[in-house]
Amino acid sequence: MTIEQDFYILRSYEIAYKMSKMLKDMNISKEVFRAYDIRGIVGEQIHEEFAYKLGQVFAQLLQQECQKKDLQIVIGKDMRTSSESLQQALMKGLIDSGVHVLDIGLVSTPAFYFAVGHLNADGGIMVSASHNPAKYNGFKMTRSKAVPIGQGSGMEILKQGMLQETNLSRDLSGIYEEVYDSIPKLATLAEIDFIKPESIRPFRIVADTANGMGAQYLDLLFSKIEADLIRLYWEFDGSFPNHEADPLKEENLAHLKKRVLEEKADIGIATDGDGDRVFFVTEKGEVVEPAIVRSILAEVMLRKFPGGKVCFDVRPGRIADDTVLLLGGKILRTPVGHAFIKTKMKEQGAIFAGESSGHYYYAFPQGFYEGPVTAIVSILAELTRTGKTLSELIQPKRIYAHSGEINFTIENKQEVIEAIVKYYRDGIITNIDGVSIEYPDFWLNVRASNTEPILRLNLEAKNHKIMEKRRDEMIGFIEQVGKTS
Numbered sequence: 001m002t003i004e005q006d007f008y009i010l011r012s013y014e015i016a017y018k019m020s021k022m023l024k025d026m027n028i029s030k031e032v033f034r035a036y037d038i039r040g041i042v043g044e045q046i047h048e049e050f051a052y053k054l055g056q057v058f059a060q061l062l063q064q065e066c067q068k069k070d071l072q073i074v075i076g077k078d079m080r081t082s083s084e085s086l087q088q089a090l091m092k093g094l095i096d097s098g099v100h101v102l103d104i105g106l107v108s109t110p111a112f113y114f115a116v117g118h119l120n121a122d123g124g125i126m127v128s129a130s131h132n133p134a135k136y137n138g139f140k141m142t143r144s145k146a147v148p149i150g151q152g153s154g155m156e157i158l159k160q161g162m163l164q165e166t167n168l169s170r171d172l173s174g175i176y177e178e179v180y181d182s183i184p185k186l187a188t189l190a191e192i193d194f195i196k197p198e199s200i201r202p203f204r205i206v207a208d209t210a211n212g213m214g215a216q217y218l219d220l221l222f223s224k225i226e227a228d229l230i231r232l233y234w235e236f237d238g239s240f241p242n243h244e245a246d247p248l249k250e251e252n253l254a255h256l257k258k259r260v261l262e263e264k265a266d267i268g269i270a271t272d273g274d275g276d277r278v279f280f281v282t283e284k285g286e287v288v289e290p291a292i293v294r295s296i297l298a299e300v301m302l303r304k305f306p307g308g309k310v311c312f313d314v315r316p317g318r319i320a321d322d323t324v325l326l327l328g329g330k331i332l333r334t335p336v337g338h339a340f341i342k343t344k345m346k347e348q349g350a351i352f353a354g355e356s357s358g359h360y361y362y363a364f365p366q367g368f369y370e371g372p373v374t375a376i377v378s379i380l381a382e383l384t385r386t387g388k389t390l391s392e393l394i395q396p397k398r399i400y401a402h403s404g405e406i407n408f409t410i411e412n413k414q415e416v417i418e419a420i421v422k423y424y425r426d427g428i429i430t431n432i433d434g435v436s437i438e439y440p441d442f443w444l445n446v447r448a449s450n451t452e453p454i455l456r457l458n459l460e461a462k463n464h465k466i467m468e469k470r471r472d473e474m475i476g477f478i479e480q481v482g483k484t485s
Helices: 003-025 048-066 083-095 109-118 155-163 183-195 214-221 250-263 290-304 318-326 338-348 372-386 390-397 413-423 464-484
Strands: 038-041 072-077 100-106 123-127 136-143 175-178 203-208 227-232 267-271 278-281 309-313 330-334 352-354 360-364 367-370 406-409 428-430 435-438 442-448 454-461
Touching (some): 048 072, 048 123, 048 136, 048 155, 072 083, 072 109, 083 100, 083 123, 083 136, 083 175, 100 109, 109 123, 109 136, 109 183, 109 214, 109 367, 183 214, 183 360, 183 372, 203 250, 214 267, 250 267, 250 278, 267 372, 278 372, 290 309, 290 352, 290 360, 290 372, 290 390, 309 318, 309 338, 318 330, 338 352, 338 360, 338 367, 360 372, 372 390, 406 464, 413 435, 413 442, 413 454, 442 464
Parallel strands (some): 072 100, 072 123, 100 175, 203 227, 309 330, 309 352
Antiparallel strands (some): 038 136, 123 136, 267 278, 352 360, 360 367, 406 454, 428 435, 435 442, 442 454
């Protein structure tokens, strides 16, 4: 037995003692079970007792699906202050269920997905709350080859198991193994090799990782690609002392935009808390819309795989659609969320997928999952190939006006959606993740939050004037119906 295994067994008995006292009285909030992961407030909703039981319930689910007891499960964690204790309790629950736990340590979520496929594991759990504030933590779960567990694909079973009072075994019959020395490096190299860039010229780059996991793979990436890299908020710190680790909110990119201009950089790069999303800023300090990013990335992939299938979520981003159709690709529409998109990619053999939230997915040999490194390399390779600045590269694609995502606090969400469908019935209606409605000069999606009394509106139009008119019209309609229904 190794020193690490011996230490872990001692720690596991401490956790087991605590679990035996607290599991019977544990109250579990239904709200933490989301469409594609588990997230909640640490200490109130997410705690060691929850993590321990999740390990056992997850083991039971995969043991039944795989029809075997000797599972190998990968466990990773992000840099949040609560992730270490939650990971330990989670691993204890798995080991008590007879699982061979492969601890890959501190990793980005994409590196975690890579590890599940690379190690030929039966599944995995990543301890992370992605971009959520510091008080949150949670879990992302997969089967083998990073096949996600989400709504309609196992989350309901996990939720049921967690809410039930069950007598779970604690016989410490599994195995603990550390395998985290090389995973981040191998994952990064796999993403670079996937795109195989012909050449990339030296760039001056400012990168802001918001004290999150993106720093890990960016250091590895730019040890392989020549660049003058200026690092912002690079130290791992789960308290996020500088700003939220959510680059979708433009206020969190203020420091990056300012520094790009000060440094006269070619490009700015921002990643989120667990490193599975990436955003770009031009040399002029302007944020590149995710719809344009996914348009460029889809074009790169369709040159590599002509006629391929590409998945986009239901939120408007017409320029990406235009690009795929122009190049002879096929568009597959999916609900919002990584579990839904990855499932569709696998089912249909898609080569690429992009979400409006900054997630970009690839069909890697290890599975279908986010490839932020591949996306970064692709953008840099395009700039090299064309000889253009990032502003020049994206300018021809800035032809539509987007409202941004607008949220409404509404209890009767479904009634409002039904009223929208009735009122706008002369448009082309698609019922995937709420309702999408298309007219010749504008198009929109309205969808309901899975966990909160919130409706989300995204609207796009042929020009800014039409967008503002239709946006204000839709805002007034939703607010009025929301009050009267």
